[in-house]
Amino acid sequence: MDSLSVPVKNIYLPELVQIQEIIEETRDIKTFRVQRPHDFEYRPGQFAEVFVPGKGEAPFSITSSPTQEAFLEFSIKRVGTVTEALHRLNPGETVGVRGPYGNGFPIDSLRKQNLLFIGGGIGLAPLRSLINYVLSAPYRGNFGDIFILYGARTPQDLVFRWELEEWKKREDLSLLVTVDRGDDSWRGRVGLVPEVLKELSIDAKDFKAIVCGPPIMIKFTIKTLLEMGFQPGCIITTLEMRMKCGLGKCGRCNIGPYYVCKDGPVFSYEELQKMPEEY
Amino acid sequence: MYEEEIRALSVKLLDEVEGVIGYSWGTLPFRARPFLCQKKEDVTHLVFNHFCGSNLARYLLSGELKEKKIAILAKACDARAITVLIREGQVKRENLVIVGIPCYGMVDRKKLEERFGPLQPQDFEWHLDSLTFKGENLSIGPFLEATCQRCLHPNPPLYDHLIGQEVTYIPRKRWNNDALTKLDMVSREERWAFFAGEFEKCIRCYACRNSCPLCYCKECFAEMQRPYWLSGAATPSENLFFHVGRSLHMAGRCVECGACERACPVDIPIALLPCKVEELIRGNFDFEAGIDPDKEPPLLTYRENDPGEFIR
Amino acid sequence: MAKKLVTPEVFRKKVADQSDLFLITERAQGVYHEFLPQGLRVIKTPKELIFPEWEGVYRFSFQDRSWKVWEIETGDFSPRFLFLLPCEARAVIEVLDGNFLQKDYIDKNYWQRRKNLHLIVLGCYTIPKTCFCSLVGGNPLWRDGRSLFVLPFQGELYVENDETMLFGEGKSVDAREEETLATREEELKASLPPPLPSDFPQKLYAHFDEGIWKDLSWRCINCGACTFLCPTCYCFDLSVEGRLRGLTLKTWDSCMFPRFTLHASSHNPRPTGKERVRQRVMHKFSYLPLREGYYGCVGCGICREICPVNWDIRETVERMAKYLG
Numbered sequence: 001m002d003s004l005s006v007p008v009k010n011i012y013l014p015e016l017v018q019i020q021e022i023i024e025e026t027r028d029i030k031t032f033r034v035q036r037p038h039d040f041e042y043r044p045g046q047f048a049e050v051f052v053p054g055k056g057e058a059p060f061s062i063t064s065s066p067t068q069e070a071f072l073e074f075s076i077k078r079v080g081t082v083t084e085a086l087h088r089l090n091p092g093e094t095v096g097v098r099g100p101y102g103n104g105f106p107i108d109s110l111r112k113q114n115l116l117f118i119g120g121g122i123g124l125a126p127l128r129s130l131i132n133y134v135l136s137a138p139y140r141g142n143f144g145d146i147f148i149l150y151g152a153r154t155p156q157d158l159v160f161r162w163e164l165e166e167w168k169k170r171e172d173l174s175l176l177v178t179v180d181r182g183d184d185s186w187r188g189r190v191g192l193v194p195e196v197l198k199e200l201s202i203d204a205k206d207f208k209a210i211v212c213g214p215p216i217m218i219k220f221t222i223k224t225l226l227e228m229g230f231q232p233g234c235i236i237t238t239l240e241m242r243m244k245c246g247l248g249k250c251g252r253c254n255i256g257p258y259y260v261c262k263d264g265p266v267f268s269y270e271e272l273q274k275m276p277e278e279y
Numbered sequence: 280m281y282e283e284e285i286r287a288l289s290v291k292l293l294d295e296v297e298g299v300i301g302y303s304w305g306t307l308p309f310r311a312r313p314f315l316c317q318k319k320e321d322v323t324h325l326v327f328n329h330f331c332g333s334n335l336a337r338y339l340l341s342g343e344l345k346e347k348k349i350a351i352l353a354k355a356c357d358a359r360a361i362t363v364l365i366r367e368g369q370v371k372r373e374n375l376v377i378v379g380i381p382c383y384g385m386v387d388r389k390k391l392e393e394r395f396g397p398l399q400p401q402d403f404e405w406h407l408d409s410l411t412f413k414g415e416n417l418s419i420g421p422f423l424e425a426t427c428q429r430c431l432h433p434n435p436p437l438y439d440h441l442i443g444q445e446v447t448y449i450p451r452k453r454w455n456n457d458a459l460t461k462l463d464m465v466s467r468e469e470r471w472a473f474f475a476g477e478f479e480k481c482i483r484c485y486a487c488r489n490s491c492p493l494c495y496c497k498e499c500f501a502e503m504q505r506p507y508w509l510s511g512a513a514t515p516s517e518n519l520f521f522h523v524g525r526s527l528h529m530a531g532r533c534v535e536c537g538a539c540e541r542a543c544p545v546d547i548p549i550a551l552l553p554c555k556v557e558e559l560i561r562g563n564f565d566f567e568a569g570i571d572p573d574k575e576p577p578l579l580t581y582r583e584n585d586p587g588e589f590i591r
Numbered sequence: 592m593a594k595k596l597v598t599p600e601v602f603r604k605k606v607a608d609q610s611d612l613f614l615i616t617e618r619a620q621g622v623y624h625e626f627l628p629q630g631l632r633v634i635k636t637p638k639e640l641i642f643p644e645w646e647g648v649y650r651f652s653f654q655d656r657s658w659k660v661w662e663i664e665t666g667d668f669s670p671r672f673l674f675l676l677p678c679e680a681r682a683v684i685e686v687l688d689g690n691f692l693q694k695d696y697i698d699k700n701y702w703q704r705r706k707n708l709h710l711i712v713l714g715c716y717t718i719p720k721t722c723f724c725s726l727v728g729g730n731p732l733w734r735d736g737r738s739l740f741v742l743p744f745q746g747e748l749y750v751e752n753d754e755t756m757l758f759g760e761g762k763s764v765d766a767r768e769e770e771t772l773a774t775r776e777e778e779l780k781a782s783l784p785p786p787l788p789s790d791f792p793q794k795l796y797a798h799f800d801e802g803i804w805k806d807l808s809w810r811c812i813n814c815g816a817c818t819f820l821c822p823t824c825y826c827f828d829l830s831v832e833g834r835l836r837g838l839t840l841k842t843w844d845s846c847m848f849p850r851f852t853l854h855a856s857s858h859n860p861r862p863t864g865k866e867r868v869r870q871r872v873m874h875k876f877s878y879l880p881l882r883e884g885y886y887g888c889v890g891c892g893i894c895r896e897i898c899p900v901n902w903d904i905r906e907t908v909e910r911m912a913k914y915l916g
Contacts, residue, residue: 006702007697007702010649011697012648012649012829013649013660016658016659016660051660053653053658053660054653054835056831057829057839080855081504081855082855083855094657096660241852241854242852242853244844245827245829248693249690249691249696250829250844251825251826251827251846251874252846252851252852254870256796256799256878257878257881257882305901305903306901307721307901311901312810312900312901313810313900315810337812343805482644482820482843484815484819484820485814485815485848486814486816489813489899490900502850510832510840511828511832511840512644512645512842513645514645542899545635
């Protein structure tokens with residue numbers, strides 16, 4: 001007690017920032033570009049608490065790459081009170097941000113590796129931060145081949161469409177987009193992510209897989225990856241839990257002795273195997 | 280009390296039901312607790328005494344037991360709560376075997392402590408309407424919980440089997456607890472000050488609500504986000520709003536068992552509010568919840584020709 | 592370490608003369624009422640002073656067409672002294688401080704309240720019937736070696752660490768008295784049930800999926816009485832109140848409530864009483880020991896005392912210890 005220095009900062013107090021731009025991704029998903037708060041140094045895979053004055057606060061993964069110095073981006077699906085309030089905001093309006101929190105992706109262990117990104121629906125959001133980080137000029141050379149498999153329920157549910165187009169044009173990565181159900185204008189792949197994954201000619205030995213999506217999709221994708229010969233330690237995913245403080249204090253987001261907000265949200269499948277199935 | 284009868288009947292019933300919900304002795308003296316007996320060899324744990332306050336009807340709603348055939352020990356209050364649950368479609372009568380028990384009231388540990396100091400179980404002997412303390416026989420009345428002293432229905436109105444003999448007196452007449460009348464007599468300001476003081480103690484742990492056999496809403500108004508009725512801050516005014524709100528939700532449904540009051544860890548006489556509401560309903564509509572399953576609850580019944588004189 | 596003996600008369604008078612400075616927990620009052628003057632402010636659990644049931648952590652308002660946020664200062668409390676039992680002191684020093692004063696993120700409001708709250712540990716010379724502190728590594732005379740400590744001894748009160756002479760000069764403790772004290776302390780400790788096995792946290796964790804949890808949780812009605820009155824339970828909620836001006840509240844929360852882990856998508860990883868009871872037991876007896884090296888239970892027994900249905904954590908833990916072998 002006596003040895004502690006006087007805390008200067010209120011750890012729950014957000015910094016207010018302006019929304020610079022809002023992109024409508026799908027019927028119920030919008031990407032919010034906000035001004036980057038002061039001293040906000042983050043790693044891909046970390047998250048922040050976003051506060052909507054008078055409405056509430058909720059945790060969201062940061063979808064922009066830290067190489068973007070001027071702003072942060074959050075892609076947010078409308079599901080509850082806070083996200084509905086967010087969806088009603090316009091550019092120029094104010095939100096609060098505190099963070100960054102969580103461990104983020106283990107970038108050091110991904111260096112020199114071939115990377116297989118597998119995203120489902122809004123689950124591409126946290127992956128996008130890492131994808132754009134490894135694709136950025138200063139870092140691209142640190143990583144091997146990059147393969148991105150992205151699936152959504154319908155063509156209308158695909159997020160970051162403008163960016164998918166850009167990725168498609170690049171020669172230093174492979175991109176495969178699939179939908180569960182196509183429509184008249186859809187010329188691409190139709191099929192569930194784990195099914196499409198099975199057909200890829202990827203040598204598990206050379207790749208690390210980074211998976212994010214709805215729980216059921218993660219479950220079946222991991223199963224497929226294991227069948228393809230991926231080691232549990234080479235499969236990385238991110239988890240969601242109800243969180244409040246983001247700091248490992250409020251006591252609700254634990255899975256066994258691990259706090260998703262502090263020890264996660266990124267875990268390898270090897271780590272998940274040791275945790276109880278309570279998420 | 281009645282242990283042999285209860286155990287013998289339970290052994291028989293276990294041939295046809297998944298379990299018998301009753302009471303066993305607790306881990307601390309002067310405490311009995313809910314017990315789910317599913318094996319014949321466990322019936323020896325079943326007891327009944329003056330410390331079996333928990334309203335067991337509450338356990339009929341837990342997911343596991345809801346669709347199963349179950350026997351349940353029912354004091355008058357428990358049987359009344361079961362009657363309301365059946366009427367409200369929460370449990371099915373055909374799934375239940377109700378073992379009724381006439382009830383002489385539950386003893387309040389704190390009243391015992393006040394009178395006898397630190398309690399030793401071996402100093403006491405318990406009888407239906409009296410107790411013996413170190414050889415001295417005393418009436419049980421003064422040691423009963425407040426809601427039991429106000430009780431009007433000591434005998435279960437609904438049962439398949441009845442244990443023991445019916446109680447032949449009305450506890451309220453005999454024990455004469457007039458707390459409600461006393462509160463009616465004081466000025467509005469004094470009454471307000473009394474309740475404000477009591478509800479200031481509330482920590483909103485919801486033990487009252489969760490022990491109530493009839494508070495079964497999937498989402499309680501107290502925790503609802505949309506609309507947001509109640510602040511998370513347990514301020515005196517928010518606490519009062521919660522308890523008044525709960526009493527109104529219970530109007531014409533509360534069976535006056537006192538489960539809420541018994542559960543309160545900070546000793547608020549919570550049952551005064553819902554019991555007062557039931558007094559009013561008794562006086563105005565000649566209705567008591569859980570007594571006559573065929574009688575329509577006045578506040579839960581819609582009629583097109585309702586004169587609606589109270590609406591101005 | 593400064594040690595002395597004070598007469599009960601002087602002790603009572605010193606406390607009575609400065610009674611505004613002192614507070615006492617209900618349980619400490621129960622044990623020590625004969626040594627203390629009437630009229631001290633009595634609190635239920637020490638946590639309500641440093642981690643109150645609810646408090647604002649920051650305010651927000653919309654003024655002059657823009658939003659502002661600013662923190663709510665708890666203000667500097669004047670120093671106060673809290674009489675409490677060893678288990679309650681342990682709850683503050685090990686568990687609450689451990690959570691809110693973690694070096695990487697210090698909770699400022701907690702710190703502001705805590706820094707001026709001085710603990711006076713009252714050794715348990717009679718043992719309340721609901722406690723089980725020795726099971727979780729405590730004992731009736733536990734103290735951290737720095738806080739004030741008081742214990743009745745040979746008609747007087749033995750006092751440790753009274754640096755500001757709160758209870759007067761007293762007289763020094765001679766070698767023979769010290770020896771008697773030490774012997775008595777050893778005897779007392781030896782008379783208590785032994786602590787849980789050191790591998791209990793690991794073993795418990797390994798039995799996460801056991802069917803026994805269903806059985807153990809049946810009786811529990813999932814109210815929050817135990818967690819709210821528990822001196823160590825620190826889980827809290829943050830919620831926003833008010834529209835154009837208001838505040839963000841930090842309030843007690845409970846793992847017993849379904850909403851505690853309910854996702855916005857309506858998925859709930861702990862959907863029934865079974866998972867929630869397991870979480871409460873595991874957090875105290877497995878997760879905290881595995882993570883931080885201390886139990887999240889100090890064995891005070893208040894939850895056993897107040898549980899509406901006599902759901903008993905001691906019984907549960909002992910039953911699990913037996914079951915795990």
